[in-house]
Amino acid sequence: MPLAWRRRLRRGLLLVVLVAAVLAVLDRCFPLPLPDASGAGAIVLARDGQPLRAFPDRDGVWRYPVTPEQVSPLYVEALLTYEDRWFAHHPGVNPLALARAAGQGLRHRRMVSGGSTLTMQVARILDGTPHDLGGKLRQIARALQLELHLSKREILTLYLNHAPFGGTIEGVEAAAWAYLGKSAQRLSRAEAALLAVLPQAPTRLRPDRNPDVARAYRDKVLDRMARLGVWSAGEVADARIETVASRSLQPPMTAALLAERLRTARPGERRLASTIDAGLQRALEARVADYLARLPERTSAALLVVDNASLDALAYVGSGAFGSEARLGHVDMVRAWRSPGSTLKPFLYGLALDDGLIHSESLLVDAPQAFGGYRPGNFDMAFNGPVSAAQALRLSLNIPAVELLDRLTPARFAARLEHAGITLRLPRGAAPNLSMILGGAGARLEDLVGAYAAFNRGGVAGRVRYLHDAPAIDRRVLSEGAAWIVREMLEANPRPGYASGSFDTGSRPRVAWKTGTSYGFRDAWALGTTRQYTVGVWIGRPDGTPLPGQYGAITALPLLFQAIDSLPRASVAPAPQPPPSTVSQVEICWPLGLAYDPAQPELCHQKHRAWILDGVIPPTLAEREATRWSAGVVRLNVDAASGHRLGPGCDDRAARPLAIARWPVAAYPWLPRETRRRASLPPLAAGCADDGLAHLQGLRIDGISDGATLARAPNSDKPARVRLRALGAEGEVLWLVDGLLVGRTQGGQPIEQPFATTGERTLTALAADGAYAQVRIRVLR
Template identity: 70%
Template sequence: MTPRLRRLTKRFALAALLLIAGVILLDRLFPLPLPDASGGSTVVLARDGTPLRAFPDSDGVWRYPIQLQDVSPLYIQALLTYEDRWFWRHPGVNPFALARAAAQWVVHRRLVSGGSTLTMQVARILDGTPHSAAGKLRQILRALQLEAHLSKREILTVYLDRAPFGGTIEGVEAASWAYLGKPASRLSRAEAALLTVLPQMPSRLRPDRNAEAARGARDKVLDRMAQLGVWTRGEVRDAEIESVAARALQPPLSAALLAERLHAEQPEAHRIATTIDAELQRALEARVTDYLARLPDRTSAALMVVDNATLEARAYVGSAAFGDEQRLGHVDMVRAWRSPGSTLKPFLYGLALDDGLIDSESLLIDAPQSFGSYRPGNFDLAYNGPIGAAEALRLSLNVPAVDLLDRVGPTRFAARLANAGLDLRLPRGVQPNLSVILGGAGVRMEDLVGAYTALNRAGVGGRVRYAQDDTMTERRVLSDGAAWIVRDILEANPRPGYSPGTFDPGSRPRVAWKTGTSYGFRDAWAVGATRRYTVAVWIGRPDGTPLPGQYGAVTALPLMFQVVDSLPRNALSAAPEPPPAGVTQTDVCWPLGLAFDPTHAELCHQKRTAWVLNGVIPPTLPERDATSWSAGLVHLRTDADTGARLGATCTAARITEVEIARWPALAYPWLSRDLRHRASLPPLARGCASDGLDASQPIRIDGIADRAAIARAPNSDKPATLRLRALGAGGDVLWLVNGKLEGETRGAQSFEHAFAEPGDQTITALAASGAYAQLQVRVLR
């Protein structure tokens, strides 16, 4: 090599190094303005990819991030063919296209084609370069810089996410949903061509404003695809037949409160995939809006549908109407703490089954009772007397539930619920007490639903899942057998207005349902569990003001059944499920509660078929009040000749031993004459010392004779009125009329009652000891 050639080589190498250093320096001084991965807009998606709600970025731009593989290949074909056929081969700039554009400018004295590659368009989108010669140069440099830093797929993905489509819409996915109502993965050829050309003049070609101009531009792309042989002429002709729909641009707003919740939990996420069924969600939102139109002002609602198998939420309606200020539509009632009313009772009965306290037909007493200073009453103030556990649960009776909770223990009950994921909120410093079973605590709908799924998941509930990547958190609520028995009890509760054999009820899904109403008509609940889904409905006012006359069975239950009947079902939905191992059917007897023994049939006053758990047949629960008459089996010695009862120190010529089954004291006012006779004790033999079995002092109602008739005073519009006293009572006396509590007196104080309705009336005076007196009167018209 000659000295001159060596000098030229060195100078060339030096120049190359300086050029490389300059390029590196410029790259460092003017870095690429790539999109910030931590900021920008967010879209919350249904399980099928349908946008539920989008959150714009700080500039108010709607953008649904998407990956290349999630876009229709037809769109990619149209885009690259029409905009940049050499995209995969050029280094960011196509010199032939630039030369052609320059020649066209010289000949026509105007810009015919810009010569921009797709990479240069991305550079303009990111850098905002002006339409000038300097701007074009800067765009070229940025394109080269892009190619040096990003792969072709990454550059194409930036275009898919950032291309302008009119207004505040950017990216092909947002444009596809906004203009076409579908994801970019399902574009037809005509739709792909439309979205290909739209970014060229997004304002002039918006199909919602100028459908004809958009159609003309679309057909131009289709012709190019046919000319270049990418699509056949037949495919293009079919595509040209499609119309350009002019849809009104409205951002999606479904499951708005859930979307807001998930966005707050994942503020950096651009795409949040939920478990929500988009079509079901929209249908239920519309149903709730229509349903509430018939209810008082300011009424809101919450509704959930959860798939039992996966614990995934399929519908989440957090309020009546998102954004409705009057209804406080911004308050998410799915997460709000509200009184559950009676909706916790199934878990109490299930726990009592697991503890061996009851079977499904255990004898409970629905009568006025005091638990210390707490005296619960039923919703309608009426009482049923002796009643089976299953019926007490189905009727949602309060006194039997409080009695059971008193035996289970309210603290233990609350702890079991908390362990199962169903937390109870109590006022600060207050411990769980007997009122929690009647709604004296706060719960959240999502926790309540998670627990109710246990009825169809072998006793295992769990935390409701909202996002597809949420972990499965399962918790034991009840044993498999107790859950099955409780579900069977609740499924046997007929729908309001229906009975077996009416309007094809056999084809409907079996629903284990329970309602609840909080004190003061502030919360109306209905929860229903089918084999596949658990559905919960809450109706009330978010600010806690009452809705008089609106309660669970009237207000929430109809909507719950509408939702249940609209859900997918299969042939097994209406078929009963066989009991699990450990659950058997047995005949039990009242009043003792023991298994039927044919050798002692006289002790079985009433026989019932019960579901029994693990072979345990618990006897009737002992009476709480030690001063009450003793319930259970009584062994007596009697005089065989007179039938009189013999005390311990008495004797007779001929003695027989007998057994008598006694009812709980508070049950007697509701028993038939025959049952009372069968449970009565023989009188004590003359001369025998008291054996204590007659310790309870009898009382008598004074003021009218049994079976008397009364009527209003002549020419008076006031109803017939009685003033009565309970003679022989030293303490509190409760007065019931037709089983409904109407008053309370002490000692011989007078009880006054007006009889507004004609007909036979049963009046009962019930002392705390269990002693009672009863008579009947007829009220004449």
């Protein structure tokens, strides 16, 4: 090679290196103004991709981030065909397009076409270059810089998310939802053409303001697509038929509190895919708002629907009216700590089944009892006497529940719930105690719903999932058999307004449901689980103000069933679920609670069909305070002739054995007369010494006789009153009228009892040692 050529080559290479060095320095000094992710907005999506709630960026711009794969291919075709057919091939600048634009400008003496590539448009969006020659040169430089640093896909992604579409709307996804009410993934050809041209003049072409102008420009894009053969003439003709609708722009605001919660939990993510069913969410939000309109002004509500199979949340209503100051609509009651009332009782009965304490028909006693210094009562202060475990759970009776918790121990119960995901918040410094089962601790609706799902998940509870990529966290709370039995017990409770065994077409799903009311009417709860779904409802005031007269059964339960009836149903009703292999059904007898023995029929006062676990038939619980004549089988010798019991000093008489099945002493005032007779001691035979058992039958009511009639004084508007005493009593005596506790006395202390209502009344005096007396009276006007 000649020397001159070698010199020119060296100079050329030196020039290239110098230019490259200058460009590298410029690139370092003037870095690309890429979007700052720290101030970016975010969008929370439903399970089908619909936006639930969008959060603008720090400049107030609405943008729903997408990738090219999440946008309809029709839109990408229309965009690249209309704006930059050579996008995939040029280095950021198209010299032919620039030359053509310059020639048109000289010929018309005004700017006709900018000659900008899609990359140059992205550069202008990011850098905000002015519309003049200097701005154009800067735009070219930035375009080259973009192509140097980013791939074509990344550049296209920037355009898809930052192109202006009018007002504070940027990006094709936000524009699609704002102007078309759908995702950019599901655009028709006409819609794709409209959105492809809109960024050219976003203010002038906005379809919500100028639909006719927008349609003219859309058709211009369609014509080019046909002329270039990208879309067929028939496809374009069909697209031109579509109208351009004018829509009012409303940012999405569905599941607002959940969206805010998810965004706070994942602040760096711009696109959060939730598990929520958008249609169901909107329907239940409207239903809750309509339901609350009938309740006091400051009442709020929360509702959570979960799919049992996955524990995905399908609907999340955190407050009754988001944004309402009166209802404190900004407070998310799905995760608020509130007193759960009686909603924990099903887990207590399930754990008692697992521990072998009870079966489904175990004899429990709903009667006034003291547990140390704790004296619980029922919601209505009435008592039911002997009840089965299933009946006690369905009626939500408090004393049988406290009795079971006392046997199970509060600390162990709290630990089992904690393991299952139900954390109980106790008052500061308090340890687990008996009041927990009646609402004496705090719980959260989402934890309760995740745990109630266990009754249709084989005893496995779990954490509710709100994001599609959230991990599944399952924890066993009950055995499969115990969960099945408790569900059967709860499902046997008919819906309000439907008697047990009433006609049903089978269209309604079977629901295992439970209500709860906290102390002072502050919280009304209803939870229910079907084969497919679990639903939880809370109603109350977020500030904890009582709502007298509003409780679970009348306030929260109707909304629960409205929500359940709104849920999708399988085309074929699920077949009845057979019991697990650990569960069987046997015939048991009260009062002993054991299997019926044909060889000893005298020990069976009442028969019941009971579900038992692992083949174990637990006997009736032993009484906590043992008496000399307590529950169980008592075997005596009686006079063969008279049937009277034999005591000391009667050994010379002909005797025969007698077995008596005794009931728990607290149950006796509620037993039918014949049942009491069968369970009572025979009289002591004449001439026998005292055997020490007669004192339990020695209580007597003084002040009124059995069968007496009471009437108010003539010309008086005051109710009839009577002064009563319990003779033969030591210690505390409880007084009940028709099972309702009306007062307490000590020993033979008198009590004044009014009788305001007319009719037959049963008056009972019940001593702490189990002795009782009962009279029946008639009250007149």
